[in-house]
Amino acid sequence: MSLKTKAIQAVVCSVTSVLAIVFTIDSELNVSENGLRHIANEEGCRLKSYQCSANVWTVGLGNTKGVTKDTHITEQQAAESFVESVAAAEKVVKKHITQTPKQGEYDMMVSFVYNLGAGNFSRSTLLKKFNQGDQLGACNEYQRWVFVNGKNCRLKQNNCAGIPKRRTKEENVCLYGW
Numbered sequence: 001m002s003l004k005t006k007a008i009q010a011v012v013c014s015v016t017s018v019l020a021i022v023f024t025i026d027s028e029l030n031v032s033e034n035g036l037r038h039i040a041n042e043e044g045c046r047l048k049s050y051q052c053s054a055n056v057w058t059v060g061l062g063n064t065k066g067v068t069k070d071t072h073i074t075e076q077q078a079a080e081s082f083v084e085s086v087a088a089a090e091k092v093v094k095k096h097i098t099q100t101p102k103q104g105e106y107d108m109m110v111s112f113v114y115n116l117g118a119g120n121f122s123r124s125t126l127l128k129k130f131n132q133g134d135q136l137g138a139c140n141e142y143q144r145w146v147f148v149n150g151k152n153c154r155l156k157q158n159n160c161a162g163i164p165k166r167r168t169k170e171e172n173v174c175l176y177g178w
Contacts, residue, residue, distance in 0.1 A: 012047070017075050018061060022040075025079060027087065028087070029090065032178070038111060038173070039111050040082065042166045049069055049070070049071040053149075054148050060082060061081070061082045062115070063085060086114060089113035092118040093110050096121065098131045101130070104173040105130070105174050108174045109130075125144070139171050142170045
């Protein structure tokens with residue numbers, strides 16, 4: 001095994017391993033297992049901090065809170081942080097929705113908040129349409145959220161092609177469920 005391969009393995013953790021830990025943590029999450037898998041797989045997992053496509057220091061499964069360029073964590077810490085962050089995202093969704101969502105709709109709104117933040121969600125047309133009872137219109141809004149720092153992630157040269165793929169998955173789950 002090359003030194004480069006060993007170095008990569010040292011900083012990349014297994015999403016499957018972290019999710020196995022997540023599922024043992026006693027929590028009151030309402031996101032389905034599929035929803036948790038979706039968020040975790042889209043975020044990926046790293047035990048050493050890195051700068052995401054938005055140039056923000058990130059570690060674990062998309063955690064940015066208190067992360068610096070020197071942050072290192074364990075898979076257990078990644079799992080605990082993930083549960084805390086999903087719970088915080090759920091709290092935001094529950095605070096702002098006025099209609100009862102289907103499980104897929106709920107899971108994808110939590111994914112939205114987890115990835116894009118509470119402010120973006122609370123001001124979004126997606127939320128407005130959902131609260132007006134326009135579930136189809138709300139689900140179709142995911143495709144609008146494909147920009148990172150003003151860069152259109154549909155354009156290959158912007159090196160953020162995972163964002164439009166994630167939005168397509170979120171739109172489809174929102175529309176058709178798991």
